[in-house]
Amino acid sequence: MLTPLEPVIYAGSMSLPFELVENTRRTAPERLAEIFANPGFVDYFSDHMAVATWTKAEGWHDSKVEQYRPWPMTLGTAVFHYGQEIFEGLKFYRRADDTIWLFRPEANAQRLARSAQRLDLPVLPEADFLTSVRALGRADAAWVPSGGEMSYYLRPVMFADESFLGVRSAMRVTYAVVGGPAAPYFADGLTPVNIYVTTTYSRAGEGGTGAAKCGGNYASALLAQREGATYDCSQVLFTDAATHEYVEELGGMNFFAVTKDGCLITPPTSGTILEGITRDSILTLAPSLGLTCEVRPLSLSELFDRISAGEITEAFACGTAAVVTPIASLVQVVDGELARYSLAAPCGEATRAIRSQLIDIQWGRRDDMYGWMQKVEL
Numbered sequence: 001m002l003t004p005l006e007p008v009i010y011a012g013s014m015s016l017p018f019e020l021v022e023n024t025r026r027t028a029p030e031r032l033a034e035i036f037a038n039p040g041f042v043d044y045f046s047d048h049m050a051v052a053t054w055t056k057a058e059g060w061h062d063s064k065v066e067q068y069r070p071w072p073m074t075l076g077t078a079v080f081h082y083g084q085e086i087f088e089g090l091k092f093y094r095r096a097d098d099t100i101w102l103f104r105p106e107a108n109a110q111r112l113a114r115s116a117q118r119l120d121l122p123v124l125p126e127a128d129f130l131t132s133v134r135a136l137g138r139a140d141a142a143w144v145p146s147g148g149e150m151s152y153y154l155r156p157v158m159f160a161d162e163s164f165l166g167v168r169s170a171m172r173v174t175y176a177v178v179g180g181p182a183a184p185y186f187a188d189g190l191t192p193v194n195i196y197v198t199t200t201y202s203r204a205g206e207g208g209t210g211a212a213k214c215g216g217n218y219a220s221a222l223l224a225q226r227e228g229a230t231y232d233c234s235q236v237l238f239t240d241a242a243t244h245e246y247v248e249e250l251g252g253m254n255f256f257a258v259t260k261d262g263c264l265i266t267p268p269t270s271g272t273i274l275e276g277i278t279r280d281s282i283l284t285l286a287p288s289l290g291l292t293c294e295v296r297p298l299s300l301s302e303l304f305d306r307i308s309a310g311e312i313t314e315a316f317a318c319g320t321a322a323v324v325t326p327i328a329s330l331v332q333v334v335d336g337e338l339a340r341y342s343l344a345a346p347c348g349e350a351t352r353a354i355r356s357q358l359i360d361i362q363w364g365r366r367d368d369m370y371g372w373m374q375k376v377e378l
């Protein structure tokens with residue numbers, strides 16, 4: 001096993017400052033109001049971004065928050081060719097009292113570090129990650145919407161930013177945090193969605209990058225997603241690459257099935273599944289709602305049989321973007337025939353209870369008994 005790349009050397013200092021270089025042409029409040037009226041899922045990026053550079057010689061340096069702008073790259077830049085890239089996703093939540101909060105951002109920092117190690121990118125220390133997102137929050141607080149389930153979605157990203165065509169790890173890497181206002185990912189919120197089950201395409205295999213949040217995982221899922229869309233399915237449920245018998249996760253969310261007696265079943269994240277922070281939070285809070293949890297392999301045949309027998313009555317997808325999204329049916333095409341397994345209670349009690357518990361904690365309407373929320377000091 002190789003040791004990870006040296007994490008940090010910053011002019012003798014331990015941490016990156018991410019000081020603000022003000023964008024002097026900030027978006028006018030009237031324009032911002034128009035954007036808030038119809039933000040899409042980050043159709044518009046806010047006025048600033050956080051950036052830092054890593055080079056093999058200097059480590060992390062040149063960190064700042066500056067004007068959001070096109071990034072200068074040539075088409076020879078390594079990331080375009082070999083996809084050495086990772087990212088994260090988290091949100092700013094504006095509460096009724098106008099304060100702005102983050103949900104478990106240290107978990108995103110730690111996952112970015114694990115992704116970096118897998119993609120042979122340099123690790124950004126957790127403290128620097130947290131400084132970068134908070135600094136962006138301070139600079140673009142006006143961009144954090146309020147009301148409903150509107151939020152500001154942050155996208156930290158790290159990529160090989162060096163022009164060369166040899167296949168090797170980059171010696172120059174850029175880290176950035178960009179983002180903007182986001183309406184709920186599934187516009188209808190609690191409306192159940194159909195999920196396409198594929199046993200043709202795989203998202204990840206043993207020893208691959210399934211547990212890392214890297215662009216290639218998403219690119220490889222797009223074809224299956226488009227195929228699923230032809231059956232009115234908004235996401236794809238992938239199975240294990242070796243046997244295609246076991247449930248793994250969706251293209252951009254983790255998966256839970258719920259039995260009629262309140263047991264949550266979700267597959268273990270043993271290397272091929274992204275370790276979702278929402279998933280982990282649900283497993284933590286479920287007992288307080290009288291729900292039990294089974295983290296174990298779940299075969300498609302068990303899933304389909306128990307849905308048909310009325311034993312698994314609810315299923316949901318979860319993630320930062322989608323929060324908790326109820327599933328109406330699982331759709332599979334076998335030998336050209338379409339089979340549909342409809343959940344008896346797609347917006348059932350367990351799904352609703354988990355969803356409201358989570359969003360109430362995030363928006364400060366309920367006690368943060370797990371210490372998950374962090375306030376952004378403006």
Ligand SMILES: Cc1ncc(COP(=O)(O)O)c(C=O)c1O
Nearest residue numbers: 252253254274276277278319320
């Ligand atoms: C493939 C995949 N699985 C699961 C998740 C859920 O992770 P989290 O709850 O940390 O957002 C995401 C979203 O980030 C994802 O892209």
